[in-house]
Amino acid sequence: xxxxxxxxxxxxxxxxxxxxxxxxxxxxxxxxxxxxxxxxxxxxxxxxxxxxxxxxxxxxxxxxxxxxxxxxxxxxxxxxxxxxxxxxxxxxxxxxxxxxxxxxxxxxxxxxxxx
Amino acid sequence: xxxxxxxxxxxxxxxxxxxxxxxxxxxxxxxxxxxxxxxxxxxxxxxxxxxxxxxxxxxxxxxxxxxxxxxxxxxxxxxxxxxxxxxxxxxxxxxxxxxxxxxxxxxxxxxxxxxx
Numbered sequence: 272x273x274x275x276x277x278x279x280x281x282x283x284x285x286x287x288x289x290x291x292x293x294x295x296x297x298x299x300x301x302x303x304x305x306x307x308x309x310x311x312x313x314x315x316x317x318x319x320x321x322x323x324x325x326x327x328x329x330x331x332x333x334x335x336x337x338x339x340x341x342x343x344x345x346x347x348x349x350x351x352x353x354x355x356x357x358x359x360x361x362x363x364x365x366x367x368x369x370x371x372x373x374x375x376x377x378x379x380x381x382x383x384x385x386x
Numbered sequence: 387x388x389x390x391x392x393x394x395x396x397x398x399x400x401x402x403x404x405x406x407x408x409x410x411x412x413x414x415x416x417x418x419x420x421x422x423x424x425x426x427x428x429x430x431x432x433x434x435x436x437x438x439x440x441x442x443x444x445x446x447x448x449x450x451x452x453x454x455x456x457x458x459x460x461x462x463x464x465x466x467x468x469x470x471x472x473x474x475x476x477x478x479x480x481x482x483x484x485x486x487x488x489x490x491x492x493x494x495x496x497x498x499x500x501x502x
Contacts, residue, residue: 273429302488314476314492327487361429368487372418372437375490377430 274298275378277362283384289350292381296343296364302326303345304365304375305337309358320345321368352385359383388413390479392493399467400501407462407496409477416482419460420490421451424474436460447471467500474498 274297284290296303305317316329320339331337334352339345349356359382363375389412399405411417418437422430434445441453451462460477474497478490 273431275429304488304490306490313494316489316491319488321487327489329489363430365488372435374420374432374435375488376432377422379429 273376273378275362275364275376277360277378277381279381280379281382281384283386284352285386286352286354288352288385289348290352290383292347292349292360292362292383294345294347294362294364294378296345296362297376300364300366300376301343302365302368302375303339303343304363305331305345305347306361306363306377307358308361308380309355312358314361317347326368349383354385357383357385388417388479388481388491390477390491390493392475392477392496394496395494396497396499398499398501401469402466405464405467405471405498405500407475407477407498409460409462409493410458411460411477411479412458413479413481417460418480418482419451419453420478420480421445421449421460421462422476422478422492424476424495426473430476433462469500469502472498472500 276295302321304319308314317331319327337347359380361380363377365373365375391410420435421433436453444450477493
């Protein structure tokens with residue numbers, strides 16, 4: 272158990288809908304990262320937050336957004352869902368802003384299925 | 387831009403034999419290199435990382451990895467494989483410094499199967 276928690280574990284929804292994925296980082300970690308794992312794209316970095324501020328952005332679609340709250344938990348919002356958004360979404364956390372050698376610890380993931 | 391290649395989609399090895407999972411990388415500047423393992427229906431578990439110093443890094447569950455700067459490689463090794471090592475293995479790289487902060491770039495993954 273990495274100490275990173277993600278809810279829900281599974282999510283099944285329809286095209287065009289909006290969902291919210293939640294992540295709680297390890298105690299003491301200030302950075303949260305979101306990754307998408309799909310069969311065709313592999314593991315892709317989406318976005319990073321550090322202490323409430325967006326720090327780095329990857330190949331995140333405009334339909335997707337994220338935020339980190341004062342208690343450091345993070346939410347990833349996916350809207351206007353398409354079939355291709357079906358994937359495993361991971362959250363990871365680390366102690367610092369990422370410009371260092373610290374390790375990212377991953378949560379168990381949320382499996383999103385869009386029908 | 388940074389990238390990682392894992393040239394083998396699958397590696398098969400007999401239990402008790404040594405195993406190697408290959409990884410090569412491309413990054414501007416010095417690399418930070420990581421290995422993660424993913425078991426079915428589980429998240430990624432950290433195995434080991436190379437930051438600087440000794441080219442041979444030891445990690446969890448008896449795994450080690452050798453950093454080779456001239457070949458831009460970071461191969462994962464274990465002297466004696468166990469059936470329980472069967473899983474999906476990911477190599478990842480992060481550039482030291484720059485504006486990418488904590489962004490990890492992952493390889494496509496290698497399925498390791500250890501046969502009894």
